[in-house]
Amino acid sequence: MTISLTPEQQVWIEKQVRRGEFASIDDAARQLIDERIAERAIEEDDLAWAKPLVDEARASVARGEVISREEHRIRNAARLTARKD
Numbered sequence: 562m563t564i565s566l567t568p569e570q571q572v573w574i575e576k577q578v579r580r581g582e583f584a585s586i587d588d589a590a591r592q593l594i595d596e597r598i599a600e601r602a603i604e605e606d607d608l609a610w611a612k613p614l615v616d617e618a619r620a621s622v623a624r625g626e627v628i629s630r631e632e633h634r635i636r637n638a639a640r641l642t643a644r645k646d
Contacts, residue, residue, distance in 0.1 A: 564590065 566574070574589045583589035621627070628636075 574583070574586055577583055577589055578586055583592060
């Protein structure tokens with residue numbers, strides 16, 4: 562397959578290859594296409610799988626099973642201190 566790039570795209574990719582971001586122009590093209598395909602897959606996901614998780618989280622909040630942000634910070638600080646000892 563042959564893909565034609567605009568001059569601006571070619572310059573940008575060549576610059577990224579020179580900076581070491583990609584091993585080659587082909588590598589850059591493959592990686593950038595893979596990333597966009599992954600982004601589109603996320604955009605097209607209807608997230609129906611997440612609804613039960615969100616519903617359970619909301620139910621937990623309604624039952625009062627929450628802590629404040631400050632309490633969360635205090636607990637994390639205590640955990641970090643315990644790990645350093």
